Amino acid sequence: MGDIISLIISGIANGSAYALLALGIVIIFRSTDTVNFAIGDTGTLATFAALSAIAAGVPIAAAFFLAIAVAGVVGIAAERLLIRPLGHGQHLLFVALVITIGLGLVMQAGMGAFWGNTPKPFPPLVPGWIQVAGVAISLNKIAATVFALIAMGFVAWFFGYMPFGIAMRASAEDPLAARMLGLNTGRIASIAWFLGCGLAAIAMFFLAAESSLNPHIAHSPLFRAFAGVFLGGLTSMPGAVIGGFAIGVLDNIAGHYISANYRDTIVFTVIVVVLFVRPAGFLGSIRKERV
Amino acid sequence: MLDMTSAPPALAAEGVTHRYGGVLALDGVSVQIGTGQFVSVLGSNGAGKSTLAMVLAGLLAPSSGTVRAGGHAVASRGHGGPIAGVSLVPEGRRLFGQLSVRENLLLGGFGAGASGRETRRRLDEVLASLPKALRDDPGRAAATLSGGEQQMLAIGRAIMAQPRTLIIDEPSMGLAPVLINQVYEWLSRLHADGVTILLMEQMATHAVRHSDMMVILDRGRVVYAGSPQGDAASAALISGYIGEEAL
Amino acid sequence: MKLASNRPARAALIALCGLLTWLVVVHSGLVGDYVGFVVVAIAYFAVVTMAVSMLAGYCGIWPIGHTAFTATGAYLTVNLGLAGLPIEAIVPIAVVTAAVIGYLLGMTAGRFSILYFGLLTLALSLAAFEVIGRWDQFTGGEHGIVVPAIPSLLAGRPIGLTDATGFTLIVATVAFMAVDLVCRGPVGRRWLAIKSQRIASMACGFVPPRENATAFGFSAGLAAMSGCAMAIAIGYLDPEGFSLNAGVTMLVATVVGGTGSILGAIFGAAFIVGVPELARGTSNVAPFIYGGAMILVLLFLRKGVVPSIIELLSGGSRGARMKAAGQGAARGGDLAALVADVLPNRGSDLVIEDVSVAFGGVKALQNVSITVPAGRAIGLIGPNGSGKTTLLNVLSGFVKPKSVGTLKVGSVDLQGLAPWVRIEAGFGRTFQHAELFGELTIRDALRVVARQGRASRLAAGRTLVDADAVAERIIAGLGLGEVADSKPHFLPFGIQKVADIARALAGGAGVLALDEPFSGLDADESAKLRAILRELRQAGVTILIIDHVVHEIFDLAESVYVLDFGSVIAHGTPAEIRANPKVREAYFGITETAEAQHA
Incomplete structure (x- = not known):
């Protein structure tokens, strides 16, 4: 019993990163129909920038916010320069997706060239460990979870109450109607990419502090975030968050009870089963194709 | 008093032609909507009314021809927003179904660039003129509203921008007669308050009763423009719908 | 070529x-x-x-x-x-x-x-x-x-x-x-x-x-x-x-070379093999080039290097030819013979009884019953949002009705059939925007669709069984010869609409539901289409025609149903419908008082 509780607690802590990435993926997809494969690398890049800032004497807390800003600006630039010129249309879903894969490649290579491919130690925002329900958990993980929840709370508030957030939901539902009201769809896309990539930066910042920082660190968490998105549905923000946390817990439990060697495979199997049972995920809806 | 003859028209289309791919939707359309007028554009479906509405609202750049608002040529802004001071209630209403009544209204003000406080003020004002069911529960998702309520909300959302000209496309579509009356009563009130109204309609009855001027479109062309009353109007109306040869 | x-x-x-x-x-x-x-x-x-x-x-x-x-x-x-x-x-x-x-x-x-x-x-x-x-x-x-x-x-x-x-x-x-x-x-x-x-x-x-x-x-x-x-x-x-x-590298090769092309695949493979070989000694250059090439190609040569080159070499002349293929050729032969040759399921009626559809709480159709007798043309009109398209989607199997009394083509019950088996039963439809297969020429599209109807043509003992022959027959019969090797995108809309009908015929549809065939057509195009539909009707094809261009329906259909708020409010000959005050009120919005006012 104690086992399972500790597994769940650390699973939730791990899941916070997946949930943040998944939320970022969904926000960007809803606003621009782009599945952003570079979102993890954008977060990694921002975390490298934070590392350089810390090395230059910037306090860790300030570097944290710097990372968010860097990721957000890179996201805006990516959308403006690479996605927007493509135009609109259902057939461009994959073109946009493949472009972000290309962007991810360039970013990884760039980080490797600039900062090197060897893992770099990354300082935690809050060092130390505490005991929770008999398990030792790093304060970094606790902080990660807390910041993830704060960020999610902010996202919920932003989309629920801020005119811009409401406009973003409206634009996701019917972009032409949004344009008819004079809502600036270009700016909405920029904000979505800023938010999505900013959330990824938070996730990568804490993941780096958990182990170390290297250009390829985003691979595995991004995969789990996608698994979370599958569970929750590609268009549901709460679905993505719940899916991300669920994958964290599932990953932990499966790793413990079934096999630590086949974690990815187990996660994959779950995705396939979920798709069989509920093609749109548990909270998502099958969206009509946009014209 | 405003001199109607010398003031530039609120909206004008000059030789507007528009094609979607190979489909000719508008074929050299010229119309003038005078400031303060109530103009109805009638025609059967596919006559080009919705396209004309989009073009006059500045939301669609026509293939050729020009649009003027208040005497100034409107740059083609196919992907931009509506012309300042012009609001469109689109065909099919296009409410944001997952958003609440309140949020739908709020976006009307936000999209037009009104400040937060101003938007809230207008929100109270517009809510007051909406049906009771909407007033009482502005948190309801728009998708759950009835057709009549949706149409009223769509007008309300457009009014939130405080337009000088309101373009409304097929307000009576799918509505029962009693609800259509409500919609037209509201349009008359707005007109009385000085808003220029441009109405695109398939249903002639109400439109004819309320307008100062009637335009009939048939397959993208203006076949009649003038008084909504009289024999010429009546004949044009019937032939615009059923086709002369059929009668 | x-x-x-x-x-x-x-x-x-x-x-x-x-x-x-x-x-x-x-x-x-x-x-x-x-x-x-x-x-x-x-x-x-x-x-x-x-x-x-x-x-x-x-x-x-x-x-x-x-x-x-x-x-x-x-x-x-x-x-x-x-x-x-x-x-x-x-x-x-x-x-x-x-x-x-x-x-x-x-x-x-x-x-x-x-x-x-x-x-x-x-x-x-x-x-x-x-x-x-x-x-x-x-x-x-x-x-x-x-x-x-x-x-x-x-x-x-x-x-x-x-x-x-x-x-x-x-x-x-x-x-x-x-x-x-x-x-x-x-x-x-x-x-x-x-x-x-x-x-x-x-x-x-x-x-x-x-x-x-x-x-x-x-x-x-x-x-x-x-x-x-x-x-x-x-x-x-x-x-x-x-x-x-490694998987991403294959994507790079695909994007750079160009999709769907063998030469493209070889070029792409040469690219991903060649870049690291050429960049030997300089570390980590390859991913840069891969990612950069992928982005640049997708932004500027969307189709990939090889297809773009091929297009460049052969493109100019083709574009010109496409424009030249103007209004389409005259039609050869009469459609009665064509129909007798290629349609396996002629002479079925279409029976719709008590169909109701609800979206959420909204009743889109309420107990709609329409019968199209074999070989007749029946019209369906109604204001926007009255449920016409919904009914068509029920017939096509795209919308699941809440309840159905009968839904039959001839003796075949359509209820519960997947959308793709309905053409086998002889039910075909056209689309308001034609919805032709953009990546196929008209000829290729007709050929591939005609293969679907092969078995039923054989069973029905039609003279023409082979898909390619059927396609050619239809191309000639509907006068699509000049445009048969063009892709639909650049063709005039009127021709696209004819090609849409051709496609349904190629599939073996003896019962045709036409979704707004006349919308968006100019007078010439309408006249051509009208002639084709008349001949098809005379040849024994069962036609349900839905349109807003009411006079065309009155002209073609011997009887007309009027739908309003999801219910049939009137049914009769065009003359009866035209005189029906309920219809005038609901559809034309012309009440007797309004007319009296004008008079």
């Missing part, structure tokens, strides 16, 4: 190219070992690139992790070889295994959206990579595994590294011939049809989920072939060769 349509000649050409390459590399003495090695690498990468590229080009699906299937091929080669099986047995086993896995996965993802295919393959490749790293007995785990000499029946001895060139070129040649055979034929056309119009393709009898899964299985099989060749050619399997990065 000839070559493009002659499949045996193309197959021979591919085989010849394979043979020539082999002669040059192995026997000419012109190339050294290093170049030979590069050529072999290009060959096996070209095969897997083709697997990715064919899915992207013909189905619009971008698989991100095809490495799982190359791994299947490669590791099966090693293990079955160790078990003593000959390579001639191993390759088919590997192909079938991968194809079955691919098909099953395809059925999972294909039920929803092509986007999920892409994401699912990503997950698959990560899972496969993990399994490869851990399953020591099968893969040698992280240390990799040496490929043993594999017995070969044809060679009469075990084959290994020294036979790599020949083996790889044989595999590549066979793979390309298979791709050409499948994709240039009816199957490929079906895939293109589904890719360009998923909904309309269902009405023509195609089954998108199944076709997508089949394509995915085929592609997985090709990837496994590449894996077999890879195993023999490299002689040692390292898990890194099947990582996500």
Whole structure:
């Protein structure tokens, strides 16, 4: 019993990163129909920038916010320069997706060239460990979870109450109607990419502090975030968050009870089963194709 | 008093032609909507009314021809927003179904660039003129509203921008007669308050009763423009719908 | 131009190219070992690139992790070889295994959206990579595994590294011939049809989920072939060769070379083999170039390098020809003979009784009953939003009704039938916006649709059975000859609408539901269409025509139903309908008082 509780607690802590990435993926997809494969690398890049800032004497807390800003600006630039010129249309879903894969490649290579491919130690925002329900958990993980929840709370508030957030939901539902009201769809896309990539930066910042920082660190968490998105549905923000946390817990439990060697495979199997049972995920809806 | 003859028209289309791919939707359309007028554009479906509405609202750049608002040529802004001071209630209403009544209204003000406080003020004002069911529960998702309520909300959302000209496309579509009356009563009130109204309609009855001027479109062309009353109007109306040869 | 349509000649050409390459590399003495090695690498990468590229080009699906299937091929080669099986047995086993896995996965993802295919393959490749790293007995785990000499029946001895060139070129040649055979034929056309119009393709009898899964299985099989060749050619399997990065590299090759093209796949493979070879010594340049090339090509040469070049070489003249193909030719022969020749299901009636549909709480249709007697034309009118399109979608099987009394074409009950089997029952439809298959010429589209109706034509004893002959007959009969080799996008809308009717006829529709055939047409186009519909009606085709252009309906239909708020409010001859005050009120919005006012 104690086992399972500790597994769940650390699973939730791990899941916070997946949930943040998944939320970022969904926000960007809803606003621009782009599945952003570079979102993890954008977060990694921002975390490298934070590392350089810390090395230059910037306090860790300030570097944290710097990372968010860097990721957000890179996201805006990516959308403006690479996605927007493509135009609109259902057939461009994959073109946009493949472009972000290309962007991810360039970013990884760039980080490797600039900062090197060897893992770099990354300082935690809050060092130390505490005991929770008999398990030792790093304060970094606790902080990660807390910041993830704060960020999610902010996202919920932003989309629920801020005119811009409401406009973003409206634009996701019917972009032409949004344009008819004079809502600036270009700016909405920029904000979505800023938010999505900013959330990824938070996730990568804490993941780096958990182990170390290297250009390829985003691979595995991004995969789990996608698994979370599958569970929750590609268009549901709460679905993505719940899916991300669920994958964290599932990953932990499966790793413990079934096999630590086949974690990815187990996660994959779950995705396939979920798709069989509920093609749109548990909270998502099958969206009509946009014209 | 405003001199109607010398003031530039609120909206004008000059030789507007528009094609979607190979489909000719508008074929050299010229119309003038005078400031303060109530103009109805009638025609059967596919006559080009919705396209004309989009073009006059500045939301669609026509293939050729020009649009003027208040005497100034409107740059083609196919992907931009509506012309300042012009609001469109689109065909099919296009409410944001997952958003609440309140949020739908709020976006009307936000999209037009009104400040937060101003938007809230207008929100109270517009809510007051909406049906009771909407007033009482502005948190309801728009998708759950009835057709009549949706149409009223769509007008309300457009009014939130405080337009000088309101373009409304097929307000009576799918509505029962009693609800259509409500919609037209509201349009008359707005007109009385000085808003220029441009109405695109398939249903002639109400439109004819309320307008100062009637335009009939048939397959993208203006076949009649003038008084909504009289024999010429009546004949044009019937032939615009059923086709002369059929009668 | 000839070559493009002659499949045996193309197959021979591919085989010849394979043979020539082999002669040059192995026997000419012109190339050294290093170049030979590069050529072999290009060959096996070209095969897997083709697997990715064919899915992207013909189905619009971008698989991100095809490495799982190359791994299947490669590791099966090693293990079955160790078990003593000959390579001639191993390759088919590997192909079938991968194809079955691919098909099953395809059925999972294909039920929803092509986007999920892409994401699912990503997950698959990560899972496969993990399994490869851990399953020591099968893969040698992280240390990799040496490929043993594999017995070969044809060679009469075990084959290994020294036979790599020949083996790889044989595999590549066979793979390309298979791709050409499948994709240039009816199957490929079906895939293109589904890719360009998923909904309309269902009405023509195609089954998108199944076709997508089949394509995915085929592609997985090709990837496994590449894996077999890879195993023999490299002689040692390292898990890194099947990582996500390797999968992404295949995407790079696909994007750079251009989708759906064999030359493109070879060019792309040469790119991903060549870049690291040329950049040898400078670390980590390749990913930069890969990523950069991918972005630049997608932004500026959307179709990829090879198709763009081909288009440039042959494009100018074609564009001009397309414009010249103006209003379409005069029609040859009368439609009665055509209908008698090609339609298996003439003379069925269409019976709709008590159909109700609700969306959420909104009643879209309430107890609608409409009968179209065999060989008659019946009109359906009603204001926007009255439920006409919903009724058509019920007939097509796109919308599930809440309750149905009867829904029959002739003696066939349509209830519960999937959208794609309804054409077999003789029910065909057209679309308001024509929805033609954008990536196929009119002729190719008609041919591939006509294949669907082959069995029923045979059963009905029609004189014309062969699909191509049926297509030609319809092209001539409807006067589409001049435009038959054009893709629909640039054709005038009137011709597109005629082609839409042609498509339904090719499928064998003896009962036609027409969705706003006259909307968006000018007077000339309307006149032509009117003449065609009249003749079809006289030839015994059952027609339900839905339109807003009321006078056209009054002209064609002998009886008209009026729908308002989801209910039939009137039914009668055009004259009766025109005089019916309820209709005038609901549809035209002309009340007697309003008219009195004008009078």
